Amino acid sequence: MGTAVKIPFKGTAQQKSELYKVIEENANVRGALMTVLQKAQDIYGYLPIQVQEMIADGLGLPLEDIYGVVTFYAQFSLYPRGRNIVSVCMGTACYVKGAGDLYNDLCERLKIKDGECTPDGKWSLDACRCVGACGLAPLIIINGDPYGRISVSDIAEILKKYD
Amino acid sequence: MLTVENLKKLRDEQRLKMGIRFSLEKNDPAVMMDYKYNVLVCGDTGCLTSGCKAIIDALNESVTKHKLEKDVNILTVGCFGICSLGPIVIVYPGGYFYGECKAEEMERVVTEHLMGDTPVKELLYKETVSGEEIIPFAQTGFYKKQERNALRNCGIIEPDNLNEYIGNDGYMALAKALSEMTRDEVIKTVRDSGLRGRGGGGFPTGLKWEFTRKVQSEQKYVACNADEGDPGAFMDRAIIEGAPHVVVEAMAIAGYAVGADHGYIYIRAEYPVAVKRLERAIKNARERGLLGKNILGTGYNFDIEIRLGAGAFVCGEETALIASIEGKRGEPRPRPPYPAVKGIFGKPTLLNNVETYANIPPIILRGADWFASMGTKKSKGSKVFAIGGKVTNTGLIEVPMGITLREVVEEIGGGVPGGKKFKAAQTGGPSGGCIPDIHYDVPIDYDNLVEIGSMMGSGGLIVMDEDNCMVDMARFFLDFTVDESCGKCAPCRIGTKRLLELLDKLIEGKGEAADLDKIEELCQHINVSSLCALGQTASNPVISMMKYFRDEYVAHAVDHKCPSGVCKDLLTYFIIAEKCIGCTLCARVCPTNAISGKVKEKHIIDPDKCIKCGVCVEKCKPGAIIRK
Numbered sequence: 001m002g003t004a005v006k007i008p009f010k011g012t013a014q015q016k017s018e019l020y021k022v023i024e025e026n027a028n029v030r031g032a033l034m035t036v037l038q039k040a041q042d043i044y045g046y047l048p049i050q051v052q053e054m055i056a057d058g059l060g061l062p063l064e065d066i067y068g069v070v071t072f073y074a075q076f077s078l079y080p081r082g083r084n085i086v087s088v089c090m091g092t093a094c095y096v097k098g099a100g101d102l103y104n105d106l107c108e109r110l111k112i113k114d115g116e117c118t119p120d121g122k123w124s125l126d127a128c129r130c131v132g133a134c135g136l137a138p139l140i141i142i143n144g145d146p147y148g149r150i151s152v153s154d155i156a157e158i159l160k161k162y163d
Numbered sequence: 164m165l166t167v168e169n170l171k172k173l174r175d176e177q178r179l180k181m182g183i184r185f186s187l188e189k190n191d192p193a194v195m196m197d198y199k200y201n202v203l204v205c206g207d208t209g210c211l212t213s214g215c216k217a218i219i220d221a222l223n224e225s226v227t228k229h230k231l232e233k234d235v236n237i238l239t240v241g242c243f244g245i246c247s248l249g250p251i252v253i254v255y256p257g258g259y260f261y262g263e264c265k266a267e268e269m270e271r272v273v274t275e276h277l278m279g280d281t282p283v284k285e286l287l288y289k290e291t292v293s294g295e296e297i298i299p300f301a302q303t304g305f306y307k308k309q310e311r312n313a314l315r316n317c318g319i320i321e322p323d324n325l326n327e328y329i330g331n332d333g334y335m336a337l338a339k340a341l342s343e344m345t346r347d348e349v350i351k352t353v354r355d356s357g358l359r360g361r362g363g364g365g366f367p368t369g370l371k372w373e374f375t376r377k378v379q380s381e382q383k384y385v386a387c388n389a390d391e392g393d394p395g396a397f398m399d400r401a402i403i404e405g406a407p408h409v410v411v412e413a414m415a416i417a418g419y420a421v422g423a424d425h426g427y428i429y430i431r432a433e434y435p436v437a438v439k440r441l442e443r444a445i446k447n448a449r450e451r452g453l454l455g456k457n458i459l460g461t462g463y464n465f466d467i468e469i470r471l472g473a474g475a476f477v478c479g480e481e482t483a484l485i486a487s488i489e490g491k492r493g494e495p496r497p498r499p500p501y502p503a504v505k506g507i508f509g510k511p512t513l514l515n516n517v518e519t520y521a522n523i524p525p526i527i528l529r530g531a532d533w534f535a536s537m538g539t540k541k542s543k544g545s546k547v548f549a550i551g552g553k554v555t556n557t558g559l560i561e562v563p564m565g566i567t568l569r570e571v572v573e574e575i576g577g578g579v580p581g582g583k584k585f586k587a588a589q590t591g592g593p594s595g596g597c598i599p600d601i602h603y604d605v606p607i608d609y610d611n612l613v614e615i616g617s618m619m620g621s622g623g624l625i626v627m628d629e630d631n632c633m634v635d636m637a638r639f640f641l642d643f644t645v646d647e648s649c650g651k652c653a654p655c656r657i658g659t660k661r662l663l664e665l666l667d668k669l670i671e672g673k674g675e676a677a678d679l680d681k682i683e684e685l686c687q688h689i690n691v692s693s694l695c696a697l698g699q700t701a702s703n704p705v706i707s708m709m710k711y712f713r714d715e716y717v718a719h720a721v722d723h724k725c726p727s728g729v730c731k732d733l734l735t736y737f738i739i740a741e742k743c744i745g746c747t748l749c750a751r752v753c754p755t756n757a758i759s760g761k762v763k764e765k766h767i768i769d770p771d772k773c774i775k776c777g778v779c780v781e782k783c784k785p786g787a788i789i790r791k
Contacts, residue, residue, distance in 0.1 A: 030489075030490075030508060031470075031488060031489040031490035031491075031508070032490060033490035033491075034470065034471065034473060034487065034490050035470070035471070035490075037473075038432065038471055038473065065491075068492050069490070069491065069492055072475065072492040072493060072494075072649070073472075073473035073474050073475050073493070074473070074474030074475060075432060075473040075474035076473060090394065090643075091394035091395050092394045092395035092551070092552070092589065092592065092623065092625045092639070092640075093394075093395050093551030093552050093557070093625055095394075095639050096551075096552040096553060096625060096627060096631060096636075097552070097553075100639075101776065101777060104776070105776065108754065108774075128433075129392070129394060129433065129474065129476070130393075130394035130395060130396075130397070131208075131433060133208055133209045133212045133246075133397075134209075134246070134395055134397060134549060134551040134557060135209045135213075135245075135246025135247045135249065135551070135557040135558050136209065136212050136213060136246070136249075137551060137552075137557070139212070146211075146212040148212050148213060151781060152776065152777065152778050152781065153752065153778055153781055153782065
């Protein structure tokens with residue numbers, strides 16, 4: 001879980017009304033907390049304590065239960081993400097083919113580690129779980145664009161595209 | 164709304180239209196030629212990554228340009244299996260196989276093959292071309308020994324098209340179960356088939372069904388585990404992306420057999436394409452009367468809801484998965500009670516994995532004996548493996564149980580590339596173990612794998628060659644488990660962490676001989692005292708790699724050397740003076756300016772500055788840089 005930058009919460013009224021709509025739709029569905037959290041993260045990009053409080057009130061659940069679930073699952077983030085999200089697939093096939101070297105190189109270049117965001121808010125780095133494209137190992141994904149069968153020497157060129 | 168009768172009629176009509184995809188003959192009278200050619204492009208996540216969208220666009224553009232819309236049907240289908248050749252285009256009739264396609268080549272395929280009736284030989288997958296002759300792709304090394312049962316729809320039908328699924332006998336098993344079989348007959352068929360859980364444990368599926376059926380309760384649930392967490396396995400994703408209806412149909416059959424009217428599919432959010440296809444399949448099945456109230460007019464009710472995971476490996480464990488479906492932290496609990504007695508919301512729940520479900524419709528349609536005729540004495544049928552790592556053909560394969568690792572790696576996988584030597588294969592992911600070359604000829608089934616210290620797991624099969632270090636690999640799997648341990652029980656939470664630290668000592672060159680005994684002892688403790696399968700199997704990779712590659716562990720601990728040249732702290736980079744041509748390339752790419760030397764003079768590496776990133780080795784054309 002990233003800790004690098006603390007940015008004050010700046011939720012808008014529109015985000016709030018979207019969230020309340022999601023809460024209302026799921027208020028009577030059994031065990032819907034995960035679904036609500038996933039949609040809330042889609043709306044806000046992350047799940048700061050202010051958003052968790054709104055969900056706690058809306059679903060009538062204790063805040064600590066919600067915090068417990070948010071911090072249990074890797075996909076929920078308590079912190080905002082960078083504008084460009086670089087994920088290095090750390091599945092076995094990618095690792096065997098050198099994903100560890102790609103990850104170390106990215107850490108060096110961006111000066112951040114797994115789950116962190118650069119101070120200028122430009123980059124986030126994730127060492128992610130297997131994305132299931134093992135035939136293309138090793139693989140990195142930037143904002144959803146996959147780059148497969150690459151090596152350390154290709155990274156500078158790839159990052160340039162997002163400058 | 165479909166009934167049993169008009170479902171059969173629809174299947175016959177649809178089958179006739181799709182016959183072209185099962186026929187090798189050009190003018191087969193048994194095939195309705197509504198199109199002269201069917202052009203199939205794989206649209207699975209793997210091929211999407213290698214750019215199949217551009218191929219589909221190029222084909223469509225060319226077909227429109229030459230006004231061939233009435234003759235050529237372009238279909239986006241599921242996984243063909245051989246992902247290393249993606250993007251892939253297959254042209255029927257004949258099954259001509261174009262691999263590693265480029266968008267600019269599609270015009271030639273259209274003009275020469277689809278208009279001129281002459282396959283473009285230079286663009287075909289080279290294994291299908293031998294001299295003048297073109298052999299069907301099904302006879303190439305990769306496909307010859309495969310038996311595609313769970314994958315039988317993948318690469319044949321359009322995943323989002325319900326009619327196509329029906330054309331390949333889709334929902335016929337559900338129709339048969341509901342209209343011709345009692346609940347007990349369905350369960351007996353599954354039990355007699357010998358099918359065992361494909362998610363890892365290998366528990367007899369029929370028994371699980373029987374247990375859930377026998378528990379008395381007003382409300383029961385059927386659930387599908389699609390939380391494919393083993394890094395390196397992607398068969399469940401491919402099955403759902405290639406034919407989402409197969410899961411819907413099998414769950415409906417299971418619901419009928421055990422007496423449940425509601426199902427949950429728990430799927431990882433990392434699989435967005437699969438999630439979308441499942442949502443669409445469920446919606447379409449409801450619209451056509453294959454889910455919901457009074458299914459196929461038989462009075463049976465069943466519906467399915469999707470729940471998304473949020474990135475927790477432990478949720479593949481059944482009790483953790485159930486907690487997660489209920490919206491809680493995905494922490495496992497002790498068993499018994501088993502889910503068959505106390506599952507989702509405290510009700511009896513039947514939980515099977517995607518691949519297990521994918522085997523159900525053919526078993527119901529073709530009978531228990533057909534399935535039991537494949538495989539070994541105690542492991543029946545076929546198994547899907549995701550084969551990856553240091554092997555030429557990477558992708559998905561489905562083979563009869565009992566095949567040897569040698570056949571899988573050498574014949575289907577095409578061997579280890581680059582003339583390197585096979586070292587071991589890891590099966591069962593972070594819960595499994597490695598199979599070294601001395602067991603290359605052991606028939607693969609549930610019990611044999613356990614006997615040699617590995618396990619079937621969900622079917623990830625990663626090939627390692629002489630360049631992979633077995634201490635580093637064990638550390639990789641352990642790092643995964645440490646990260647994914649839910650923290651509920653101490654042996655797993657603390658034990659795996661301490662074990663990782665011991666391995667780190669070896670990798671950093673700070674090890675000593677006594678560490679090896681400590682590692683072995685700690686492995687045993689974690690194994691016997693952890694709460695759930697995650698902890699109980701966490702030390703398996705370490706145990707098996709130490710068993711078969713003890714000399715490597717001794718080399719790290721005692722000699723502080725990494726024989727495979729992987730562990731950085733144990734390595735030094737050198738430039739062999741005789742081989743260096745003084746091109747300066749290495750000095751230019753070195754990120755820390757650790758390499759010095761003038762043009763056409765020998766270069767040297769400053770070990771104090773060198774961060775051992777390996778960029779120089781990669782760039783050095785004469786191969787003058789070595790690490791040891």
